[in-house]
Amino acid sequence: MQTVTNAVGREIPVELNGLKLKPFTGLFDNFPTGRKAGGHFGRHRPGDSKLLDSIDEAIEVCGLKDGMTISFHHHLRNGDYVMNMVMKSIAEKGFKDIKMAPSALFPVHEPLIDLIDQEIITSIEGSANGPIGDAISHGRMKGLHILRSHGGRVRAIEAGEIDIDIAFMAAPTADPEGNSNGMIGRNACGSLGYAAVDVIHAKKVVIITDNLVEYPCTPISISADYVDYVVEVDCIGDNEKIVSGTTMIATDPQKLTIARNALDLMVHTGIFRDGMSFQAGAGGISLATTKYVGELLKEKGYSTCFIDGGVTQHVVDIYNNGNCRKILDGQSFDVISIQDMLNNPDHVEITPGYYANPWNKGCLCNILDAVVLGATEADVDFNINVNTHSDGRVLHGIGGHQDTAAGAKLAIMMMPVFRKTNAIIRDRVTTVTTPFQSVDAIVTDMGIAINPARKDLLKKLEGSSASGQETEGSPLNIIDITELRDMAYAETGTPAEPELKDRIVSLVQFRDGTYLDTIRQVKE
């Protein structure tokens, strides 16, 4: 197989399964010329009803065929029933070779593995969190799995790289014409931002709801003029699982130390200031950081111009304390944030295109001050892995990791130096998800490593250490990344390479459509 070495030192095949792959060359190197792929016209006349009796009927009238591409959004997360219902119906109808382009899959979608084995599903372009990723890693899917960031997925659809035939969009509330939102209904999920690009570009759009209301359903998150059909079902999901799971704040001291160190780094670099902007995340350490950020904002009497992200009650608390002027919500993680989005005009729904698409006319990431992100591994070159575990299995998506790291003035990666017997800081990450060029700092429980390319940061942080502190905030333990690796290896030993076959099962795409890395099938 002919390969080229990309700008993070990984070998990228020139061609794979008929797909020509461009290697990653740098953060803002690859821009397109020309126009986006247009959406599809409709043919609607007065008296035409969009209401269908069942998902079966929707599949029929949309004209699904073998080999077509279908999509779903993941706002219902691990509480989603819709994707399994649709795929069951597709399987029962005998279709084969369906290409899936969901924004993300969760453990609840484990039943799809059977359909992968039967070649009903032959490729997946989207995050495959948990068991489906594991199945892909074990070589069970015929075609390729392509991983994209939030912004990268929107870019790919707008560029025509993903061409969706039918988008099946779960909607917590909808009207008979297809106006929908996620803020109302017993299975409310808050923002429906992920759905926006699917709805605009898919040839056919089917809204699937368990709360059909009178026209017009407002707020209008999905707009009726983009919707072909509406199906009412008994239940689109399990609200308990939609709004829980990822939102448990860290409590153990090691993680809290990391979160505290991240805050201190923001203070010492001057990024923490009145009017700053901040992207919040939903992992345990990120939540703790958000909480600490909120506490210090309150103490200082500062106010962020906005906080965006995965929104949780911690963000809403900061707003309610008067320390945040606007909340921009791409994904809502709990009941409090969902209710707040419905009732608070300063809490605004945004799309992943708005916040992260690298090929639009300016995404939010490009003006973001600070983001805190997690990782499964980081290496001494400052590359970050969030996709695979150290055994090589692809168990997680990219989310907004690449997007925010590339755009934000201070992209902080937070992780322990090691987890149990696994070195997190290491010579070489198993998979490059986020390139070193975009990573500013790696914050651990044992110290903070600054990317040596960020000479400006290093200069700002002179005199911030415990021994000779000259700057505001708690003293920082700035340390060379190789020392963190050495600490890890001292505890875990030098990590073994994962045992892999030659076959490439997944590709990690950078947000601009170039390729960062390949992921190979694991040995049994």
Added chain:
Amino acid sequence: MQTVTNAVGREIPVELNGLKLKPFTGLFDNFPTGRKAGGHFGRHRPGDSKLLDSIDEAIEVCGLKDGMTISFHHHLRNGDYVMNMVMKSIAEKGFKDIKMAPSALFPVHEPLIDLIDQEIITSIEGSANGPIGDAISHGRMKGLHILRSHGGRVRAIEAGEIDIDIAFMAAPTADPEGNSNGMIGRNACGSLGYAAVDVIHAKKVVIITDNLVEYPCTPISISADYVDYVVEVDCIGDNEKIVSGTTMIATDPQKLTIARNALDLMVHTGIFRDGMSFQAGAGGISLATTKYVGELLKEKGYSTCFIDGGVTQHVVDIYNNGNCRKILDGQSFDVISIQDMLNNPDHVEITPGYYANPWNKGCLCNILDAVVLGATEADVDFNINVNTHSDGRVLHGIGGHQDTAAGAKLAIMMMPVFRKTNAIIRDRVTTVTTPFQSVDAIVTDMGIAINPARKDLLKKLEGSSASGQETEGSPLNIIDITELRDMAYAETGTPAEPELKDRIVSLVQFRDGTYLDTIRQVKE
């Protein structure tokens, strides 16, 4: 010139100025296949500023060239300063042959006539209300003037028929990244719906504001990811003229009789009912009808599921009385409606694409119960003219006239039988704006004529007349359209044909892109 006769009996040239013209064939005959024209990618990196110092600079960095197409929205109506400022700058730079695609022009834009005379502006696709229409009628513009409806303009842009190079979008409030709305600011205009299609499709988008606020400007009516540049100016318009002028309710008895007759027709046809929908307009008679609708809703204890349209305080009053569940606002006509849209979550901004585009997946017009519309003339075939006066001058745009007439279950045209010495009901309208196929009833001060094709309506109205009333509501005076014409002619004499030259100066397009009529140059 080779012509074909279209489905309203008008002769349409097969080709004009290199443009191939399809004749109008029917209301829902002409649908496209394939995809919409896509929008344009951007090239924005962190640190790139969108803020420019002046309109001059915006014209330069956008790369305006002779022959390009530029667009504007008309939410500032006769209070708009932006179009004149931009065109003055373009003229001073020596550009020629600029093609204008504004949603509408108003008397305030009269200075552009000089630029038309100098061939700086050579064609206008958009409503040319007042003096510029008059200049076009007198043959002063080199190229063609094309009139489209609200929905037709969106359709044409989405279909690539109008390809906008630069959209100059006035914004009462905006942030440095281009998020904008019309609800806030000293020149607030409410909805920015007209701007939506320009912003999505134009190659370059320039926001021009006199109220630059901190990021993020919310509500987000124009979204930053579609905006290339932002220019702050001293003043975008004159708020007094933005929110007045068209919103004076009729007071003279003749007009009030027409409005009352329209309401009675809604009652007798059963369209007036609990849960009905209604599109309100801004002309004096339409406002009176809206007021009467509101009064009867209140009396009956009914509630509309929605009222859309040109929103005025009369609509807001109906909502506040509890007789309207949602307001869908494509255009805001007064301060009360602007403030209500900002503060009332049930008062929602919509776009002309959403409400009127015939080629989307279902526009609001297709489910609308009733609309009341004005006219300059109507003929015995039920064709309606709103574009030209009886002397042949093109002085008005189409607005949503064609769109709502085609879609609504009951499209009511309201007009006096004659105005001074001019017969309004006549054998043949000077110009066909809205085809007879979409017109259900012509309501005058001297009786109501029902389109004979609407046998269902005629049946419903049996027994509704004064002499033998069997249905609810005040008795109706149902009368043959030819009788109304006779009454007009008895007063005014048979109208003379306008004196016209051969040259076609304007084209009236139907919302689906086919052509309804031509408008010829008037003799001096």
